[in-house]
Amino acid sequence: xxxxxxxxxxxxxxxxxxxxxxxxxxxxxxxxxxxxxxxxxxxxxxxxxxxxxxxxxxxxxxxxxxxxxxxxxxxxxxxxxxxxxxxxxxxxxxxxxxxxxxxxxxxxxxxxxxxxxxxxxx
Amino acid sequence: xxxxxxxxxxxxxxxxxxxxxxxxxxxxxxxxxxxxxxxxxxxxxxxxxxxxxxxxxxxxxxxxxxxxxxxxxxxxxxxxxxxxxxxxxxxxxxxxxxxxxxxxxxxxx
Numbered sequence: 608x609x610x611x612x613x614x615x616x617x618x619x620x621x622x623x624x625x626x627x628x629x630x631x632x633x634x635x636x637x638x639x640x641x642x643x644x645x646x647x648x649x650x651x652x653x654x655x656x657x658x659x660x661x662x663x664x665x666x667x668x669x670x671x672x673x674x675x676x677x678x679x680x681x682x683x684x685x686x687x688x689x690x691x692x693x694x695x696x697x698x699x700x701x702x703x704x705x706x707x708x709x710x711x712x713x714x715x716x717x718x719x720x721x722x723x724x725x726x727x728x729x
Numbered sequence: 730x731x732x733x734x735x736x737x738x739x740x741x742x743x744x745x746x747x748x749x750x751x752x753x754x755x756x757x758x759x760x761x762x763x764x765x766x767x768x769x770x771x772x773x774x775x776x777x778x779x780x781x782x783x784x785x786x787x788x789x790x791x792x793x794x795x796x797x798x799x800x801x802x803x804x805x806x807x808x809x810x811x812x813x814x815x816x817x818x819x820x821x822x823x824x825x826x827x828x829x830x831x832x833x834x835x836x837x838x
Contacts, residue, residue, distance in 0.1 A: 656827040714820030715763035717775040
């Protein structure tokens with residue numbers, strides 16, 4: 608069974624770049640069986656899909672954040688990563704890494720990592 | 730972008746009673762809709778996909794229905810562990826995007 612674990616700084620300064628990594632265990636990230644994705648949730652608010660990366664490196668981003676997002680995959684480390692540039696306080700959130708099956712009728716999120724809280728503050 | 734509107738925002742229900750949650754899409758998503766449960770301080774958990782198929786390990790008291798633009802999540806007899814926030818998510822509009830509803834909080838009456 609796949610397990611995902613986020614890691615990265617819990618505090619980022621405004622205008623800087625937020626960087627997070629998700630480590631996958633229980634299976635290989637180098638597979639066409641899954642998309643690897645990110646979702647965030649501001650404190651007390653709802654869920655927002657950020658984007659997905661495939662093992663080939665292909666990416667799909669939320670159009671509203673596309674200009675600031677970069678996702679990548681490192682098959683040698685069984686990890687995938689998120690970078691969000693030019694952050695503001697509005698980017699303060701719990702960031703979850705997630706898995707999706709890459710079939711258009713199967714694009715729900717399961718499983719999820721436990722999430723990591725990132726504050727944007729000076 | 731497909732907008733999902735969940736109602737009500739908060740639902741107060743007594744234990745043992747039925748809860749009915751609504752999710753309305755701004756355009757048809759066919760049956761490409763999932764439901765998640767999020768308890769306080771926890772990670773969301775997949776409940777339903779394909780509008781009506783329960784995920785592995787989900788109790789039968791949870792059921793989903795609907796297609797097109799109108800969807801319902803029903804909890805037939807609320808247990809104490811069911812008090813949580815519930816989100817719907819559409820995946821019909823791929824690769825343009827995946828979107829969530831704003832959530833319905835189910836609280837103890």
